[in-house]
Amino acid sequence: MTRYNVQETEAKWQSHWDESEIFQVTEDPARPKYYVLEMFPYPSGRIHMGHVRNYTLGDVVARYKRARGFNVLHPMGWDAFGMPAENAAMAAKIHPAEWTWENIRNMRSQLRSMGLSYDWSRELATCSPDYYRHEQKMFLDFLEAGLAYRKESWVNWDPVDQTVLANEQVIDGCGWRSGAPVEKRKLSQWFLKITEYSDDLLDALEGLDRWPDRVRLMQERWIGRSEGAFMRFPISGEPEPLDVFSTRPDTIFGASFMALSPNHPLAARLAEDNSDIAAFIAECNRLGTSEEAIETAEKRGIDTGLKAQHPFRLGIELPIYIANFVLMEYGTGAIFGCPAHDQRDLDFARKYELPVIPVVAPRDADPESFSVGDEAFLEDGVLVNSDFLDGLGVEEAKTAAIDRFVSEDRGRRAIVYRLRDWGVSRQRYWGCPIPVVHCPSCGPVPVAASDLPVVLPEDVDLSQPGNPLDRHPTWKHVDCPQCGVPATRETDTFDTFFESSWYFARFCAPNADEAFTREAAEYWLPVDQYIGGIEHAVLHLLYSRFFVRALSRCGYLDLAEPFAGLLTQGMVCHETYRSADGKWLEPSDVKRIEGGAVVTLEGERPVDIGRSEKMSKSKKNVVDPDHIIAAYGADTARLFMLSDSPPERDLEWTEAGVEGAWRYLNRLYRLVADPPIPLTPVGAGRPADMTGPGEAFERLVHKTIDGVSGDLERFHFNRAVARIRELTNALAELPVEGPDSPWLTRFGLETIAQLIGPMTPHLADEMWQTLGHEPFLVDMPWPEADMKLVTDETVTVGVQVNGKLRGTIELPRDASRETVEGEAFAVPGVERAIAGKEIRKVVVVPNRIVNVVV
């Protein structure tokens, strides 16, 4: 039997593609363009199955669009700055740069073995000065445009490692490496004014109609526009009043306390001469900076002893607390608490025995007796206990309350956003240096554009805690660009989201002296189809959307949105295995035996099978793409990635599924290498007379072309694969003796090769050549379905009685109602079901269903 030599064949086509440079593209105004981009990887060392899935999806789209006549840009690069390089440097004593470049070398060769249609001449790595110098220039332009500024903000500080920790590095309030309790610290940092675009970023979401709804919704919530009012409360015995923001000014008469964020300036002032308050604030600061930590913590507070005066109720004073659930970043960092109509306020009030005064009652409730228990009343209703607001609905009451605040000059209507400005400073080494010099007399001064790039020094010492740039002997010492006195460089580097916010533009002109050329960017952008993980639904995508706005303002380009279409792929999962002593086992350490049980490969000891989870090193349920490609080839891995699950959903990697894909590829190869019957010569005409089965098969080919095309357009890759397999099954069943079979078999095989080309490109080119064609299949136009053959002349219609299927009938398409009813009543199952009953109604849905109601 002819055997498919996958390693040899895949290597052969990869080098052919490479030598002929077929995937290198240039701008061509005569042709429609299509820009396919997959989120570029962090060079962690080896590709994982998530990458394989992501890049397979992109490659299918790229190859399909190319066959459809588009000039396709499909580039790849490396998101090469980031913390893991520093961690590796500390753990293995390798320089981050060396570690990163070595990883890039490895991963590039792994990606190449997948046979992806990248234009490798455009490859970039963000850690190269050639790349990051442009973002230093962008930062200078942002500064000049007023889009970058400096302010203090809070960070998680590890006192032992002398470093700032990411939220994920804070475990139970302690540093992940040092184990020391984490402190909140205030640092002066650089921010980008993303909030200036809050409304625009929100409004433009509507136009992103090729984005998943849930991603748009997540961004909408993230931006978090809310309407309300700023209100001023005088504090008894204090000169300065307290400003608060509330979305519920209507509940002002239900206020029973005020609460300050532990980071509020007033709280800080009170702490100066009150050790209890200072201790409470210090404790809050141990909580970490994440919203999750703050929201899940028990609601706690401390009474400051200060009293705020109720704006509309003379003589009523409200105690001012400092509370751990009030965020300094939102509104003014202070609130009035209305326990009856806010759950957090209610929890707090119950704990500190503060009054709970209902001021909104359900419309059908008795206002006198309505009270609130352990659940705040959040719905619409009628205002009660509220003086001039009594009897109004919630919306009317909001307006009336704000109007009164305004007329008494105690507040104003306002819109606030949850979105905060983007802090881009990182106290780390392996990132893009922020091009600023701190001068003792001029303050922070931008580096002159002509002095860019500020190159990250490589001779650093990572063996001690803290930022190595800070203690570098020479690098940071420079003269002030403005006044010339000795000054020091900014030692912070950019957040790595900075690099990924514009790489899609750099790919348009990767060798340009400037960040990118306007010409190339205007030809290629926006990205027509962006593909990546849902984990980037908010930050990366929102920052990139902000970046094109900021770059447009600074004259780099003229673009509304970076990504016109977005596909978010699910995770790659695998069963988990544990030995009897509870240790995780790798899939390659176990085997499946008769009956489905799993045992260890060595010693055949029993293994506990856990449920399928995202592949991760900690659970050891990782399958190395290299091993799969070595054993089965890239096409098998690609086909399995596409055939088992729709792209947005999680995919469960199974050895059996891989085997199935592998068997199918071999079957296809055998069909062309060793056809069941001799084929007609290349280009032979369609036989004039077709047999019945032949004609049915010919129709199926056209239906498959039509179906697969539609599936690929909508990213229903798993259905496309299923259809191609159906066609393959039908081809195998063609009668050997049929006079039209030699032609039909060729027609079927050529079509299968073309349709499966985007998914398994090596095999498809091999099939194409074996069938007698010149390479490359990727340059062939996509097959066209003959729509006359796609629609059958007859239809199968289901016949129901009272909604229950009783049989089916074969009818000419668009048969008359009379014909349909006549045939339907003649179905034996229908006759049985309606015998002796009165027919009340017959529903006929043309070409679909008949429902007899008795």
Added chain:
RNA sequence: GCCCGCUUGGCGGAACUGGUAGACGCAAGGGACUUAAAAUCCCUUGGCCCUCGGGCCGUCCGGGUUCGAGUCCCGGAGCGGGCACCA
């Protein structure tokens, strides 16, 4: 805590906008070929009942809308993801 998503046979999934539930694949069982095995090919396969014609039940659970619900609405359960310094 807040926000978002998912739930269909033994398993992954299919079913376009409410119209024949289970396409396609995997696994399992049976058979063919073979000295044997692998590979390949063929058949069966949602559950229960059956007089082998068929009957009843069935898309996480409980309600509802409809001639008709996996699909729409209300309520609930379970699982997963995100929460601003991981990328």
